[in-house]
Amino acid sequence: MSPRLTSRSSRTSALRTRAAVLAAGFGMSAVLGAGVAVAADTTSVGTSASASASVSGVASAVEAQAAAQAKAAKTAAAVKAKAAAAKKAAAKKAAAKKAAAKAAAKKKAAAKAAAKRAASWVHPVRKYTLSAKFAQAGGMWQSTHSGQDFAVNSGTDVVAAHGGTVVKAGPNGAGDGPAYGNAIVIRHGNGTYSQYAHLSRIDVRVGQVVRTGQHIARSGNTGNSSGPHLHFEIRRTADYGSAIDPVAFLRAQGLSL
Structure with a gap:
């Protein structure tokens, strides 16, 4: 082979080699480019997944916080309601205790008043005018007046001047004579007797x-009476003739007449 042909053949071979190298380079570049693209797509998908996971985590945290707050509010409301109920129960108990104490005090006061009434004397009638007095002389009595007259309207309420037992009750002076009309005699614990006469109605019985x-x-106007009034006596026995001054006696018991 001639030197010229050899040289040409060498140049052709070199060109072919260079072309092959370039082609390989282009191919590698394409492969690399595709790899880069795939890598980019993979990165984008990863970022999206990460973002979704973050949003989901935040939502879960918010829900958990809301649930915790709701539970805390419910617990606080329950505690508040329980405290209010306890306060109401305590107030009710205190009110009941106060009412019981008030009732006990009222009962005690009533018992004390009853005991005081039992131990004291009261006026036989209310809103009266004193008329004929004890030992007053006059033609209406055999000798002198044996009691104190309280001038009141007929039908006036007559009460026991002191606690005791009824020993006489009825017409004809309950045995003391017609001059007294309807009469009552009460024996008291201190050996004293009280008499109420000229009554229009008797509402107690003997014993x-x-x-x-x-x-x-x-009160009334029965018996030897010149007008409606109550004839009241204080006696040492149940019978006529043992009377003492009723005004002086009642005043000694603390009453004003």
Whole structure:
């Protein structure tokens, strides 16, 4: 082979080699480019997934916080309601205790007042005018007046001046004579007797125990009487003739007449 042909053949071979190298380079570049693209797509998908996961986590945290807050609010409301109920129950108990104490005090006061009434004397009638006096002389009596007259309207409430037992009750002065009309005599624990005469109505019976201030009759104008009034006596026995000054006696018991 001639030197010229050899040289040409060498150049052709070199060109072919260079072309092959370039082609290989282009191919590698394409492969690399595709790899880069795939890598880019993979990165984008990863970023999206990460973002979704972050949003989901935040939502879960918010829901958990809301649930915790709701539970705390419910617990607080329950505690508040329980405290209010306890306060109401305590107030009700205190009110009941106060009412019981008030009732006990009222009962005690009533018992004390009853005991005081039982131990004291009271006026036999209310809103009266004193008329004929004890030992007053006059044509209406055999000798002198044996009691104190309380001028009141007929039907006025007559009460026991002191607690005791009824020993006389009825017309004809309950046995002391027609001059007294309808009359009552009460024996008291201190050996004293009280008499109520000229009554229009008698509301107790012999043997009945009465308390101080208890209703026993209605005033009237029966017997030897010039007008409606109550004839009242204090006696040392149950019978006529043992009377003492009733005004002086009642005043000694603390009453004003």
